[in-house]
Amino acid sequence: MGSDAEKGVFVEEKAIAQGDFSLNTSDATPDEKALKTTKDGKHILVPQPSDDPEDPFNWSWKKKHAVLLSLTFAALLTDWGMTWGSTLFEAQAIYWNKSIPTIANTLSGGIFLQGPGGLLAVPLTQRYGRLPVLFWSQFLSCIVVIGAACSTSYAGFFACRTLQGFFNTAPQVIGLTIVHDMFFFHERTRKINIWGASYLIGPYLGPFIAGFLIQKISWQKDFGVLAAFYGFSTLLIIIFGDETLYDRDPAHRKPRPTGIKGRIELLTGIAGLRATGRPTVGTVFKDLAAMAWLPNIVVPAIWLFIVFIWAIGITTSVTQFVKPPPYLFTDTAVCLLFLAPFIGIVLGEIWGHFFNDWLCNTYLAKHKGIHSPENRLWAVWPLAIIGPCGLILYGQTLEHSLSWVGIAFGWGMGTFVMLASTTIVSAYVLDIYPGHAALTSSWLNFWKVLVAGGFIITYINPRWIARDGPGIAFGVQGAIMAVLFATIVATQVWGKAWRTRFHAPAAEN
Numbered sequence: 001m002g003s004d005a006e007k008g009v010f011v012e013e014k015a016i017a018q019g020d021f022s023l024n025t026s027d028a029t030p031d032e033k034a035l036k037t038t039k040d041g042k043h044i045l046v047p048q049p050s051d052d053p054e055d056p057f058n059w060s061w062k063k064k065h066a067v068l069l070s071l072t073f074a075a076l077l078t079d080w081g082m083t084w085g086s087t088l089f090e091a092q093a094i095y096w097n098k099s100i101p102t103i104a105n106t107l108s109g110g111i112f113l114q115g116p117g118g119l120l121a122v123p124l125t126q127r128y129g130r131l132p133v134l135f136w137s138q139f140l141s142c143i144v145v146i147g148a149a150c151s152t153s154y155a156g157f158f159a160c161r162t163l164q165g166f167f168n169t170a171p172q173v174i175g176l177t178i179v180h181d182m183f184f185f186h187e188r189t190r191k192i193n194i195w196g197a198s199y200l201i202g203p204y205l206g207p208f209i210a211g212f213l214i215q216k217i218s219w220q221k222d223f224g225v226l227a228a229f230y231g232f233s234t235l236l237i238i239i240f241g242d243e244t245l246y247d248r249d250p251a252h253r254k255p256r257p258t259g260i261k262g263r264i265e266l267l268t269g270i271a272g273l274r275a276t277g278r279p280t281v282g283t284v285f286k287d288l289a290a291m292a293w294l295p296n297i298v299v300p301a302i303w304l305f306i307v308f309i310w311a312i313g314i315t316t317s318v319t320q321f322v323k324p325p326p327y328l329f330t331d332t333a334v335c336l337l338f339l340a341p342f343i344g345i346v347l348g349e350i351w352g353h354f355f356n357d358w359l360c361n362t363y364l365a366k367h368k369g370i371h372s373p374e375n376r377l378w379a380v381w382p383l384a385i386i387g388p389c390g391l392i393l394y395g396q397t398l399e400h401s402l403s404w405v406g407i408a409f410g411w412g413m414g415t416f417v418m419l420a421s422t423t424i425v426s427a428y429v430l431d432i433y434p435g436h437a438a439l440t441s442s443w444l445n446f447w448k449v450l451v452a453g454g455f456i457i458t459y460i461n462p463r464w465i466a467r468d469g470p471g472i473a474f475g476v477q478g479a480i481m482a483v484l485f486a487t488i489v490a491t492q493v494w495g496k497a498w499r500t501r502f503h504a505p506a507a508e509n
Contacts, residue, residue: 038186046185047434054256056182056244064182066240068191071178072198074138074233075171080202081141082110082165083315084226087211087334090323091219096154100320101462106158107316110165117166118173118445122438123284125174128272130181131243135267137170138237142230149223168230169445172199176426176441180434181244189356189427196422197349200415203315204341211335238267245272252277284439287505291439295491295498296432300425301447302487303380310391310477311418313461314411315341320462321470326401337408344412348419355379356423373431374495377488379424384485387417388478395474428491432499435507 036045049057056064085092089103096103125133141164148160175195183191206226213222243266247253254275257265265271272278279287291297322329322337329337356379363375390413397406429440465473491498 038184043184043186050248055246057184059182063242067178067182067242067244068194070233070236070239070241071134071171071175072195073236074134075175075195075199076202076205077138077141077229077233078114078168078172078199078202080206081145081168081226081230082107082114082161082206083203084206084210084223085161085219086316087207087319087331087338088214088219088222089319091214095219096157098154104316104320106161109158109162111312113162113166114169115446117169118442119288121170121173122288122442123281124269125170125177125245125438126284127278127281128269129243129245129266129275130174130178131237131241131266132269132272133170133174134241135234135237136269137167138230138234141168142227142234145223145227145230149220149227173442173445174438175199176430177437178244180430180437181246188430189360189423190353192426192430193349193352193356193419193423196426197345197419200348200419200422201342201345203312204338204345204415207315208335208338208342211331211338215331238263242266243271247275247277249277287436288439288442290505291433291436292443294502294504296495296502297429297440297443298447299487300377300428300491301444302484304421304425304444305447306481306484307387307414307418307421309457310474310481311341311414313457313477314394314414316457317461317465318407318411321398322404322407327404329404337404337411340408340412341415344415345419347412348416348423351416352379352420352423356427371431372496373428374492376424376428376431377492377495380421380485380488383417383420384482384488386413388482390414390417391474391478391481395470395472395478398474399469399471432495433504436504 036048037043038045045057047057049055052058059067085106086104089100092098092106093100093103121133121137144160144163144167148157148164151157151160176192179188179191179195210222210226213225243256252275257263257271262271318337319329319334321327322334356376359379360371360376364371390410392410393406393413394410396402397404397410426441426444429444430437433440461473
């Protein structure tokens with residue numbers, strides 16, 4: 001590695017993983033003050049950028065955010081595309097001559113395969129680059145959604161929806177890596193919050209739009225509109241996307257391809273195939289396996305697991321509660337109800353945009369610029385109250401047929417907690433494993449999507465509610481969430497010791 005790369009890695013790991021390096025110039029040693037800083041001179045840049053203008057850290061603000069735009073819209077469509085059909089169940093049930101619960105199961109296969117799809121995306125991202133994985137994810141998703149709209153059999157429709165989940169999950173896995181590739185430590189949490197908000201808004205904004213469309217057009221044309229969104233996302237990537245994987249070893253660095261031919265090579269992965277010095281797909285799979293059970297990932301991921309499992313359960317079943325008596329919601333009313341979780345996500349974005357940075361900066365000011373990754377997890381504490389209260393409110397409203405306002409507020413509180421928790425835990429694991437952004441993100445996605453959403457909740461929740469009633473079912477869910485907050489406390493107490501005892505593989509790129 002060259003001196004720039006060595007310095008960058010040194011600052012990244014020493015400042016963040018070990019927590020014994022000043023991030024503020026006012027508290028820095030003479031050697032640290034010699035490093036590159038922000039334009040205002042207040043913060044040391046972590047990691048240190050090279051002198052190469054093609055280094056993503058050196059890109060202009062405009063270019064970085066154009067790339068972020070192409071990423072966030074693709075991430076928006078991840079769960080937007082899967083839950084798009086949740087307000088179309090009634091129309092599809094008539095068309096396929098199936099029950100509504102049977103049609104609802106068409107979501108399960110796609111949600112289930114988002115876990116394996118995310119794991120597969122990581123080796124491809126590390127070997128061939130971020131851009132081609134993002135491009136092919138959106139292009140192939142567009143193709144299978146067209147297939148779903150044109151299906152002449154229920155089995156064909158089910159298969160296309162399942163493949164959709166497998167292909168479209170990449171943006172919510174590799175987004176953490178792309179943020180890490182372009183933005184410095186002091187910028188990352190806000191960018192993670194934007195990326196997280198985009199794919200967490202999707203499950204509610206998608207059905208909101210689809211529900212209005214189904215009142216005017218057939219469900220097949222409704223899916224055609226979804227395919228058009230994927231097509232638009234593909235165009236955004238073609239126009240604004242760029243490869244953020246930068247080979248920091250000068251011995252392996254090649255000039256960036258130029259012209260139309262070069263652009264095609266970057267998008268399709270041909271340029272990545274020709275690159276040298278990158279890990280093989282097999283090596284990345286080996287490193288993935290080595291990180292699968294690191295406690296700093298698994299233990300806080302349990303909190304994400306429980307936050308997501310209940311949120312997915314509400315989203316995939318809410319129409320089954322509000323359309324029958326006593327609520328008798330019309331199609332329009334159901335669509336408008338999806339604004340409640342959307343508002344929860346927006347409020348979570350606003351809250352996280354300021355609170356997480358305030359928490360970090362306050363700690364740095366009190367500890368002479370020394371950063372402690374576990375300090376970030378204090379932001380979860382208020383969520384441990386809001387989340388269970390939201391579930392209890394939702395369940396009691398349904399149990400006693402109270403005003404729909406209780407449904408809206410309970411649902412919105414849950415999505416607020418979901419976004420805020422995702423940002424905090426993602427920022428934490430990126431702090432401690434800065435060289436493994438894609439790997440850690442894939443495992444977080446695996447635990448919160450594969451185990452929770454696809455395999456359990458869409459089958460268990462309706463039966464649980466039918467047996468015990470929504471008051472007990474959602475009350476118990478709230479109690480479980482409160483108990484599992486202990487995983488966050490445990491990470492705060494033992495996280496530093498775990499980092500010392502359990503080591504991640506060497507960084508790949």
